[in-house]
Amino acid sequence: MNTIRSFIFLISFYALMSFFCIIYIPLLIGPRKLFRYASYFWLNSVLLSAKYIGGIKYEIKGRENIPDGPVIIAAKHQSAWETIAMHALHFDSAYVLKKELLSIPLFGRYLTKMNCIAVDREAGASALKEMVAQSKQILGDGRQIIIFPQGTRTAPGEDLPYHPGIAGIYTQNDVPVVPVALNSGQFWGRNAFKKTPGTITVEYQKPIPAGLKRRDFMAQLKESIDTANDRIEAEVVKQRGF
Numbered sequence: 647m648n649t650i651r652s653f654i655f656l657i658s659f660y661a662l663m664s665f666f667c668i669i670y671i672p673l674l675i676g677p678r679k680l681f682r683y684a685s686y687f688w689l690n691s692v693l694l695s696a697k698y699i700g701g702i703k704y705e706i707k708g709r710e711n712i713p714d715g716p717v718i719i720a721a722k723h724q725s726a727w728e729t730i731a732m733h734a735l736h737f738d739s740a741y742v743l744k745k746e747l748l749s750i751p752l753f754g755r756y757l758t759k760m761n762c763i764a765v766d767r768e769a770g771a772s773a774l775k776e777m778v779a780q781s782k783q784i785l786g787d788g789r790q791i792i793i794f795p796q797g798t799r800t801a802p803g804e805d806l807p808y809h810p811g812i813a814g815i816y817t818q819n820d821v822p823v824v825p826v827a828l829n830s831g832q833f834w835g836r837n838a839f840k841k842t843p844g845t846i847t848v849e850y851q852k853p854i855p856a857g858l859k860r861r862d863f864m865a866q867l868k869e870s871i872d873t874a875n876d877r878i879e880a881e882v883v884k885q886r887g888f
Contacts, residue, residue, distance in 0.1 A: 648701075648843065649840055652840045655696065662692055666688040667756070681756070682737070682760065685756070689731075689734040693730065696841075702833050702842075702846060704731065707848070707849040709850060712824055712850055712853075715788060715821075716789060718790070718815060719736060719790055719792045719824050719826060720823050720871070721792065721794055721871075722800070723796060723797075723799050724828065725833075727830040727833075728830055729741075733792065738790075740762050740789055741762045741763065742792070742793040742811070743757065745764040761784070774814045778814050778815060785821055791815065795867065795871075797811070802832050805872075813864055816856075816860075817860055823853065823854045823863075824854075825867055826848065827848075827877075828847060829847050829879050832846075833845075854867060854870070
């Protein structure tokens with residue numbers, strides 16, 4: 647049954663993407679905020695499809711830990727789910743993403759329209775400098791930044807290093823960072839066709855205040871996310887009985 651639901655959901659996922667990619671073309675010449683409202687409808691359509699077709703719901707915990715105003719949201723990255731959900735949960739936010747995504751026909755134009763922070767991973771130190779410059783502009787406009795500090799999708803239980811990009815943004819901007827744990831990979835695995843019905847947990851941790859030294863910040867960020875992630879993943883394993 648899950649296989650059938652997963653297949654139908656996959657069809658709906660790409661059908662929604664194709665539909666909105668086409669009808670939103672005229673919005674490319676309009677203001678960014680208008681497109682942001684339109685994309686909010688697109689993203690929530692996918693989340694509703696995941697819920698009613700794929701059986702994947704989500705719950706939010708710790709929302710009170712998100713300060714008002716500009717802030718950096720540093721989240722675990724386990725699947726494609728949070729690339730959709732985090733943008734829907736944080737209106738008018740800007741993702742830190744790899745520059746190659748901007749080359750995707752049409753979809754890349756939409757990412758550019760959203761004024762995301764595109765990082766050229768091959769550019770080394772200059773990429774970090776550009777990322778910091780863009781982050782200052784976005785935070786200065788009162789927007790939020792969403793970053794996946796491990797830089798790539800990690801399977802539940804996998805321990806990959808936290809990249810220095812998050813530290814560069816943090817140390818050069820006088821704003822707090824909110825660590826976010828989530829267990830999407832237990833339901834919507836990376837590169838996995840079959841989806842597992844259930845409820846994804848998104849848990850916002852207490853914000854890390856601005857002004858810490860780089861090493862102390864990185865240690866606190868990793869501890870906050872990994873400890874919470876281990877706990878919520880263990881809860882799902884316990885519920886499943888293995």
